Amino acid sequence: MCSPAPCYxxxxxxxxxxxxxxxxVMDSLRPEDRCTCGQVESEQPAPSVSAFGL
Structure with missing residues (x-):
């Protein structure tokens, strides 16, 4: 189960x-109280990775 935690x-x-x-957990918080440090928006999709290196 997840619970709220402080972002340092x-x-x-x-x-x-x-x-x-x-x-x-995040939905229970007001938007202005939510940490966004881990949210990174990328302009390009992440590269695909193959088990064969292709």
Whole structure:
């Protein structure tokens, strides 16, 4: 089960736990209280990785 946890970078609230309930934790917070340090928006999709290096 996930639970709220403090972000030591921005001092807002993030989550800790298994990750399966992270959305539930974050949805319970006001948007201005949510940590966004781990959210990085990329302009390009991540490269695909193959087990064969292709």
């Amino acid at each position: 970078t921005c001092r807002k609230t993030t989550w800790t736990g298994c990750g399966m309930h992270a959305d539930m």
